[in-house]
């Protein structure tokens with residue numbers, strides 16, 4: 331029988347090629363060359379006008395736990411066949427580099443570095459896969475949740491997706507992303523315990539079926555629970571479900587807190603309006619109507635347009651699986667590397683698709699805030715050592731350079747914070763509530779034109795003149811190299 335290894339570390343949560351490249355660097359003696367990588371996505375998901383960055387807390391956990399365990403090393407030796415000398419190197423390896431990152435709850439746009447890793451080449455390479463895995467998923471779900479919450483508005487959005495999520499970690503971190511993005515509660519009790527997210531819930535059809543009729547089921551539930559939301563659609567919503575809920579609520583009176591009812595199938599607009607009438611007529615004007623059933627921002631906006639009388643929205647499958655776009659597509663690209671002489675040499679990846687050409691060099695991202703209206707004028711990417719002009723900033727589109735503007739009376743807010751310096755965590759991780767509040771502030775500072783669900787305006791994301799010139803210089807150098815080869 332094959333030996334079973336204990337899953338006692340996350341360090342092998344990487345692609346084999348990262349370890350193979352690391353071995354090449356190490357055998358060649360370049361593994362400790364300083365290298366800088368940036369993590370970014372190219373295109374905003376769901377046709378949205380912004381994305382919500384999430385994932386930093388888990389990235390920090392991963393980096394802090396980064397070390398190959400004895401079991402990892404045994405596995406690499408016995409099953410993959412790495413040699414003892416290389417394994418001895420891996421055994422001592424820790425993350426000693428520096429990481430700068432945007433904060434969770436930051437609004438982020440295509441092609442801007444979200445996380446910047448400045449580390450010995452081997453270390454930067456080995457953490458790539460996990461960083462992408464974490465950020466790709468959490469940012470995607472936070473963005474989807476933010477779209478949904480925009481439509482839900484002041485009503486309540488509850489995350490109900492655990493049962494449909496792509497496995498347990500996705501449920502947990504997905505619901506955290508949803509809460510960060512403005513959801514009010516989750517049905518996942520473990521997520522409540524782990525992150526302090528308020529937990530909420532009603533009951534299932536199975537309970538009604540177990541008691542065979544709604545009256546008995548609601549009554550029994552009410553005898554054992556103060557707060558009651560009755561699911562009214564098991565047999566016939568308007569003729570049986572709602573009347574039974576009203577009957578039990580009347581019978582038990584003050585003994586329970588009759589919060590309301592839940593609809594989970596049928597025409598939610600029609601049923602909610604009719605149910606509202608029945609509840610009001612019975613005197614339960616404060617009772618809330620919950621709805622669930624494959625909801626997302628599109629159905630919710632549509633239901634609202636139909637005048638649906640829904641107060642609380644339970645959202646599962648379409649949120650937690652990012653149903654309409656499976657992946658964010660974030661990438662991790664090297665932008666500069668140490669040369670033999672110790673100098674940093676910028677590096678570029680050319681593509682026949684101009685949007686995929688990377689932007690070389692160590693960079694900083696600034697949000698340019700207009701001091702008069704306190705809204706964002708756009709983001710500005712400059713080289714690390716650049717000093718921004720204080721009075722007048724010329725911003726231009728990095729591809730269509732004729733689109734440009736001059737901004738005056740602005741504040742340039744740097745979006746990256748130091749997270750790790752020389753391998754040490756130097757960042758005070760905010761609590762989830764703070765990140766949630768931070769996102770709210772960020773959204774307030776974004777013009778509505780970038781926030782609408784359909785066909786939002788393109789948010790300006792510009793390169794500084796120096797950054798742009800550097801990119802062009804790098805492109806030209808590659809072209810010259812290719813031309814020289816052909817000769």
Ligand SMILES: Nc1ncnc2c1ncn2[C@@H]1O[C@H](COP(=O)(O)OP(=O)(O)OP(=O)(O)O)[C@@H](O)[C@H]1O
Nearest residue numbers: 594595596597598599600623624625629632633636
């Ligand atoms: N008035 C409405 N306008 C637009 N969409 C609606 C309306 N009412 C319900 N929906 C949506 O239509 C879809 C109906 O789903 P489906 O066909 O699976 O039926 P269902 O009524 O939920 O029944 P069941 O849960 O028993 O399968 C859901 O996504 C729901 O959110």
Ligand SMILES: O=P(O)(O)OC[C@H]1O[C@H](OP(=O)(O)OP(=O)(O)O)[C@H](O)[C@@H]1O
Nearest residue numbers: 490534535594622623624625645646647
């Ligand atoms: O529709 P979603 O957005 O995915 O929300 C979660 C769904 O999970 C439950 O259904 P399920 O059929 O699993 O169980 P039930 O018997 O309690 O209805 C619930 O009733 C929702 O419909």
Ligand SMILES: O=C(O)c1cccnc1
Nearest residue numbers: 490517530531532533644
């Ligand atoms: O509490 C609920 O109503 C609930 C929880 C998870 C999934 N669907 C519904």
